[in-house]
Every structure is written in structure tokens, then in C-alpha cells.
Amino acid sequence: MDPSRKRKLRLVIFLAAALLLATALVYTSFSASTEASKPSEVQPGQSYEMTGKVVNDSIERDGDELRFRVRDRDGTESVAVLYSGVVPDPFREGREVIVEGELKKGTFVAERDSLVTKCPSKFTKEKEGQSS
Amino acid sequence: MAGVGSACLTIGLFAALYAAGASVYGALNRRREWVSSGRRAIYCLAALCLVAFAILEAAFLRTDLSFALVAEGSSTDTPTFYKVTALWATQDGSLLLWATLLSLFSSAVLFLTRRTLRDIAPWATAVLGVVAAFFLLLMVGWENPFGTLAVAPQEGAGLNPLLRHPAMMIHPPMLYTGYVGFSIPFAFAVGALITRRTGADWIRATRRFALVAWTFLGTGIMLGALWSYTELGWGGYWAWDPVENASLMPWLVGTAFIHSIMVQEKRGLLKVWNVSLICATFVLALLGTFLVRSGILESIHAFGASTIGVQFLLFIATVIAASAALILWRLPDLRSEAKLDSLVSREAFFLLNNLVLVGLCLVILWGTFFPLISEALTGTEESVGPPWFNRLTTPLALALVLLTGIGPVLAWRKVTPSALRRILLVPVAATLAALAGLLAFTNAADSPASLAMFCFVAFVLTVVAQEFWRGASARRTMTGEAWPRALARLLGRNRRRYGGYLVHAGIAVLFLGVAASSAFLEQRDVRLSPGDSFEIDGYQVTYREATARLGGDSSGTGAPIAFGAVLDVRKDGKHFTLRPSRNFYSSADPSLGTISRFFEGEATSEVDVRWGLRKDLWLAVRPDISALEKPIAEADAKFADTPGDVQALIIAALAERYRNDPPPAAFRAIASPLVAWIWIGGAIAVLGALVAMWPTPEARLRRVRAIYSARLGKELSRA
Amino acid sequence: MEYALALLVLAALVAVAVSLPLRRGGEEERRDATRIEELSAAKEAKYREIRDAELDHRMGKLSEADWRAVDRDLRGEAIEILRELDRLEGRSPQERA
Numbered sequence: 001m002d003p004s005r006k007r008k009l010r011l012v013i014f015l016a017a018a019l020l021l022a023t024a025l026v027y028t029s030f031s032a033s034t035e036a037s038k039p040s041e042v043q044p045g046q047s048y049e050m051t052g053k054v055v056n057d058s059i060e061r062d063g064d065e066l067r068f069r070v071r072d073r074d075g076t077e078s079v080a081v082l083y084s085g086v087v088p089d090p091f092r093e094g095r096e097v098i099v100e101g102e103l104k105k106g107t108f109v110a111e112r113d114s115l116v117t118k119c120p121s122k123f124t125k126e127k128e129g130q131s132s
Numbered sequence: 133m134a135g136v137g138s139a140c141l142t143i144g145l146f147a148a149l150y151a152a153g154a155s156v157y158g159a160l161n162r163r164r165e166w167v168s169s170g171r172r173a174i175y176c177l178a179a180l181c182l183v184a185f186a187i188l189e190a191a192f193l194r195t196d197l198s199f200a201l202v203a204e205g206s207s208t209d210t211p212t213f214y215k216v217t218a219l220w221a222t223q224d225g226s227l228l229l230w231a232t233l234l235s236l237f238s239s240a241v242l243f244l245t246r247r248t249l250r251d252i253a254p255w256a257t258a259v260l261g262v263v264a265a266f267f268l269l270l271m272v273g274w275e276n277p278f279g280t281l282a283v284a285p286q287e288g289a290g291l292n293p294l295l296r297h298p299a300m301m302i303h304p305p306m307l308y309t310g311y312v313g314f315s316i317p318f319a320f321a322v323g324a325l326i327t328r329r330t331g332a333d334w335i336r337a338t339r340r341f342a343l344v345a346w347t348f349l350g351t352g353i354m355l356g357a358l359w360s361y362t363e364l365g366w367g368g369y370w371a372w373d374p375v376e377n378a379s380l381m382p383w384l385v386g387t388a389f390i391h392s393i394m395v396q397e398k399r400g401l402l403k404v405w406n407v408s409l410i411c412a413t414f415v416l417a418l419l420g421t422f423l424v425r426s427g428i429l430e431s432i433h434a435f436g437a438s439t440i441g442v443q444f445l446l447f448i449a450t451v452i453a454a455s456a457a458l459i460l461w462r463l464p465d466l467r468s469e470a471k472l473d474s475l476v477s478r479e480a481f482f483l484l485n486n487l488v489l490v491g492l493c494l495v496i497l498w499g500t501f502f503p504l505i506s507e508a509l510t511g512t513e514e515s516v517g518p519p520w521f522n523r524l525t526t527p528l529a530l531a532l533v534l535l536t537g538i539g540p541v542l543a544w545r546k547v548t549p550s551a552l553r554r555i556l557l558v559p560v561a562a563t564l565a566a567l568a569g570l571l572a573f574t575n576a577a578d579s580p581a582s583l584a585m586f587c588f589v590a591f592v593l594t595v596v597a598q599e600f601w602r603g604a605s606a607r608r609t610m611t612g613e614a615w616p617r618a619l620a621r622l623l624g625r626n627r628r629r630y631g632g633y634l635v636h637a638g639i640a641v642l643f644l645g646v647a648a649s650s651a652f653l654e655q656r657d658v659r660l661s662p663g664d665s666f667e668i669d670g671y672q673v674t675y676r677e678a679t680a681r682l683g684g685d686s687s688g689t690g691a692p693i694a695f696g697a698v699l700d701v702r703k704d705g706k707h708f709t710l711r712p713s714r715n716f717y718s719s720a721d722p723s724l725g726t727i728s729r730f731f732e733g734e735a736t737s738e739v740d741v742r743w744g745l746r747k748d749l750w751l752a753v754r755p756d757i758s759a760l761e762k763p764i765a766e767a768d769a770k771f772a773d774t775p776g777d778v779q780a781l782i783i784a785a786l787a788e789r790y791r792n793d794p795p796p797a798a799f800r801a802i803a804s805p806l807v808a809w810i811w812i813g814g815a816i817a818v819l820g821a822l823v824a825m826w827p828t829p830e831a832r833l834r835r836v837r838a839i840y841s842a843r844l845g846k847e848l849s850r851a
Numbered sequence: 852m853e854y855a856l857a858l859l860v861l862a863a864l865v866a867v868a869v870s871l872p873l874r875r876g877g878e879e880e881r882r883d884a885t886r887i888e889e890l891s892a893a894k895e896a897k898y899r900e901i902r903d904a905e906l907d908h909r910m911g912k913l914s915e916a917d918w919r920a921v922d923r924d925l926r927g928e929a930i931e932i933l934r935e936l937d938r939l940e941g942r943s944p945q946e947r948a
Binding site: 541 | 896
């Protein structure tokens, strides 16, 4: 095979591989992704991954069970959550959380161990519950 | 002193801009004195940054609470080590660290190249000056570390307890050294493009900086993983968190860069690829710095909305546009000097490894930014999690490890096919033997990906061992030395090559640990009262008693209260104890009661790990203090205004109560095999990198001779 | 006013430092010196390549025939560099005279 054909062949292989990778990326990511819903969006009868802020003064612990309310990040609508399982270290009122589960009789019953809490900002000007 | 610090930054900004202007003027008009002046401005910048840094560090050490930054990030009860490192835990302080490192590295490279690269260096100076100016502008304009408070508070907010871990405090300087280190080759690449000196000179001058940057960045990433493993309560070391990914991406592309520049050095190929790659590395380094502080992607370590996100984005966009334009403009000067002779050559496989590395980076980039991409394309913000990342990166990681084994076997330009067969004989045999052994004696087949990884690791380690053995043998036939001496001389005279082989071995070992620990770990979450026990992976774990400590917590983080547990662990006649605990830090929130304030601040898990070469037993406890809620509330009401020492007595009483009658606590236990080899592999890789970057005696001699000949030339021209 | 004072002092210091080369006056642009530097670096790199190829041969990666071919190419390239180096170093003393 003469050099220029070799080079063209390599280019074709490279482009094909790139195309394959891109297809894999797009296909797998859109099918595997989970849509995080706001508390105001959850409806009964379907499982969701809900994300929002923990409402102040709403946390109650009862043995293994944890009850709290979650509200929209930029709103006031909130949903009561019943959760059991591991509670992450940063969990506290006012923090953003993600929890999976289903709305049953007005309470969002969460899947065990599905609670994820986001660490508070390290580089932000506003501080939660601290005077400066 | 804050005023002096602030002035240093302001003058520094002008010095950086002057450096850029003077260097460009000197380059365009061929006036060396202006170039010299510009270089000196960078030296001045470094001095100014160091002074500013020292002033700020001194303020932290004496906990000068009139400095807003000290009040924000430190406190009188923060242990001294963390006082020092708290400087870069803040936004402003970390920008100062970036600027200081950048100016120091720039000064170093410009000093070392002051007599060479006369065409390229001025432009590199200009680029470095502009980048430094950006960071200084951010500080002077928006995030000044030297802001003062009119009324100094009584106590500072203290360093975030989650960060009170040695690994986490060394992590930022390591990462920044990596990012800054890659700016140097970037600056010289830009200079090379502008001056059309696109040969290997800019690479030779900056190769070591790239290697140093790579090493520091890699170490920083590993320290972050170590921190995650030992400090966070989930027991994992990598979560594909955007912040983690942000540091991994430049490292991957940087790895590709260190390999592909070798191809250009030796064969004059891949010129366009190399300049594009270093531009991408630098952009990703900036992106990494930006992601961590912008909140643009909500993540578990999200650092919330900040005031400098837009500026960073604009700067990154400018760098991308300018780099692309520059490369396209100089495309004719970037033609390859030779052709790829054979596909069975090091060049070809380096190109292949580059493709895999860049592919990995693209996958991670896509996944990290997917929330933004999906929002743009479909209107709803979706995200992908670790399962998706693992699924896509595993095949690429397997390919990468395989390539790290094939590369050392090949030679430049070509390898004789019959020779290749002969050389691959032993490694392939070893791989098959490993495969057989694993299938026969272990349950490795349960995870095909891990099985494949184990086999590839066996391949790489055999290849590297064989290379060392054959190289030493070759030396011995020539010189008749003894084995140890032959090995030492081999390493000494071929540092780049054999240092590189060591790095490959280290990386293979690291992947061994990753594959084993991720596929074969066993995890249990239980609730226990004292006396209860559970079983995990053959270990019998018994909760012996509860502990409660006041002041002086075992990890030296300055936590006032630590509740924990003592657990006895037995297996096969071995017996040891684990002491996990939970540190409670007090909150400064005035709305909380005086006593409950001690329990309502941050709380961190102090994990206890039994390290082992074969497996780790990791244990975390989450004491249930809800049983103490009533006594705490009573204490809040009764003792609202008592002085500190009475408060301490009350806390001691509460602690005693917990110790004597603890409610069931939640425990998480994880037994993961071969985790320790991740850190060991990383250490081997760093060692290999050090060997590879160590200057050889000939190089030093040449530099000395060069200085003398240059001096001779200067003196003669003056005479 | 600590800030303003520091500003003036530091500005003065920096100005003095960066203007030193300008006050010393322009020096002759010695292009050749740069080129010689770079060629020396290239020469060292080429020598390393020749040694590497020899090591590869001794380790059995390259057959005798293949190695001879590669060695010939590399030595040829090295000679080119040496020739250019000699040319530049040979010319410079004459220019100075």
C-alpha cells in the first residue's frame, strides 16, 4: 500500500473510532441519566430522584427512621420525607440533598441508603448559621 | 501589614502587565534589554507574591482576626498545622497560592532559559505575565486576601472540620503546582508558534517542567482519593465527582503530552498534536481551577456561587480561541519532518496511548458536563453517576494498562518482528499463567473486567521486570559488572527510559488495587449495642464499649467532643481493636442553646482502618446522640449563661452518660482487598517519575559550559 | 495610609529593578549564540538516541540488519548537526574580529 493510501486509511480508522466513542457517549448517557425532580414536581405512583433543600426545624429522628421536609431550591413548596438508612455526614437543615423514592399518601418514602447530601460551599461569601 | 500585602498585589499586577508588554516590545524590535527588563519584572512579581504570601501566613499563624480571611477560615483553637494550611482553604488565599506558584515557576524557567531560546522566551514571558496578571486582577479587583475587618471578631469561624486532615491540606498546593507546571510548556508552545520555531527546542526546554507538573498533579489527585477514603464516611476513594474529575482531566491529557513530545523530539512527528495537546492541558487546568470555585455544577463537594465564575469563563474562552487561532495560523510550520515507518514501533503505540488517554478525558468531560449539556439539548437537567462513568472508562482503562505493557517492549522507528515474538514470549506466558491461577484458585472470574485487568497487570509487571533484566544483562556482557551495579548503572545512564518503566509498573500496581477493591469488596451496615457482634468477610467484629473524649481528639483536629466505639476484631487467631469515632465541632450559631451548640456544628467521621497488604478493614461509627437530646435541651435551659468551665463540666457529664449507657450506634464496615496497593503503586510511579526527571551529569556539564561560552561571547563583544 | 506608602515604595523598587537592563544600554543581538545553544541540545539528544538504539540492539529488540540501518540514519543526522555547529562556531570568531 502506498503511503498516501496508508495515511488515508489511518485517518478513516481514527474518525471511525471517534464516531464510535461519540455514539457510545451520547447513547449511554442519555439512557442512563436520571432526572432530578423538584419537590413541587413529584407525583404519586412513580419513583423519582428528588433534590431540594432541607427545611429548617423539620428534622426528627426516631431510632432508625429520619423524618424531614424538602423544599424547592428556589421556592417554598415542600414535601415530607420518611427515610431510613445511612445518613451522610454533612446532613443538616438548609443543605441540599438528593433522595430516591416514591410519593405515598403525601409522604415521600425514600429508598434505604439513598440519601445524598451536598457539602456546603467552600468558597462562598454567604455562611449558613454562622456570624462573621 | 494588610496594606503592604495589598500593595504587593497591586504592584504585582502592574509588574506582570509590564513584563508582558516589555517582552513583546523587545521581541518585535529585537531589543534584548527590553526582554531582559520584562524577565526581571517576573522576578519582581515572584518576590512580591512571596512577600504577600508571607504576610498572610504570618497573620494566620498569630490568628490575627482583623484579617477577614483569618476570621473566615481559621480560629484560635485550630491546631497550628491547620492554621498554616487554612490559608489556601479560602478562595482568596488559594488564588494567592496559584499566583505565587506561577510566578516562582515562571522565574525559574526564565532564569534557566535566559541564554537560550532567545526567540521564544520573550513570548513565553508575555504569556506567563498575562496569566499571572489574570490571577492578580481577580484578587485586586474582586477577591482580595488582605481585606480587613473594622471590628475584629472574638473568634474565627475555624477551618472546616472536613478539611482537617493532612492529606487534604497538602492536596491543593500539589494540584496547583501541577496546574502551574503545565502553564510553562504552554507558554513556550505559544512562543514557538508565534516565532515559527516549531522544532523540538521548546519541548526540550520545558520537558522537565511538564514532568514535574505531572508528578505533582498525580500526587495531589491521589491525596484527594486518600482523604476521601479515610475521612469521608462512605468508605470509597473515588466518586466521579465533578471536582475530582476536574483534576483528573488535565492529568490524563498531560500524560498523553509527556509521551507524544518524545515522539516529536526523536522523529519530528506529531507537531500539531503536541501544541494542541498542551493548549488543551492548560485549558483543562484552568477549567479545573474554575470548576472548584464556581458552583456551575452542583456536586457533592459543590463550592457554591462565587463572584469570579464569569471572569474565569471569559479567560478560558479567550485562551481557547487564541490557541486555536494561533495553531491554525501556523499550520504550515507544523508539518511533520518524517513519516511513521512501522506500526510496530514506539511512535505508533505512543500515538495509540494518546488516543486512549484523550478518549478517557473526553468521556470524563462529557459525563462531568452532562447536566449542562442535557439542559441545553433537552431542557431538563439530568446527570450521570458513577455506574455510567465506570462502564465507559473501564474498557479504556484496560486498553491503557495493556498499552503500558506493550510500549516498553518496542523500540523507536521499528522492531524486528522475529525479535518481537521472542521478547513477548515470557510476558505472554506469565499472563496466561496468571489467568490460569486466578481462574483456578480465586473467584476473580466473577468480575470479567477485573480478571482482564489482573492479567494485563501481570503482563506489564513481567515486561518491566524483563526490560530491567535484559538491560542489565546487556550491560554485564559489555562491562562484566555485578548485577546490582549493572542495574544501578543502567538506571543511572538511562534515567528517562527506566524511570518511565518504573512509572508504568507503578500505574499497573495502582490499577491492580483499583480493580480488586472495587469489584471484590464486602460492605455491611449494622446497628449495634455494646456486646453485639457481626461478621464480615471472615472477620468477627464485636462492639466492646462506647467512648467519649473531651478535647484532644486522636486525630489532632482540635475537636472539642469525640464520641466513638471500641471494637474487637478476630479472624483466624488474629486479634486487633478498631477505634472509630465521630468528632463534634461547636457551632457559632447564636440561635442555638449554649450546650447544644457543641453538638450542632459540623461533625466528621473519624474512620479507623486496619491497613493490610491483602485487604483493608475499614470501620466508621455514627453514634446516636438523639437519646441525649432531652438532657441537652434541659441543660440549655438551666445553664444558658454559665461560664466556659461550667459548660465543660456539663459536657463531661453528658459524655459520661453516653459512655455508660450508649444507645445503639450505626456502623459501616468495609472489607476491601488490595486497597493498599493503590497507594503503593502511586508511590512507585512517583519514584519512577523522580528518576526520570533527575538531571544527568552530562546535562549539567553542558549547562555550565554554555554559561561560560556565553560569558566569553559577551565579554568579547564588549571589549 | 499604609497601603499608599507601601504602593509607592514597592513601585519604586520594582521600577529600579526592571529598568536596570534598559539603563545599561543595548547589547548586540547575538543570534548565533542562541542557535549554537539549541544545536548543542539537539546534538545531545541525538547522541542519546544513538545510545538508545545500541541498547535496543543489545537487548535483542533490533536485529543486526535493522540496527545498522537505524544507526546509519541517526549518525547521519548527528553529523549534520555537528557540521552546522562547526559552521556557526567557525564563523563567529571572524565576525568578532
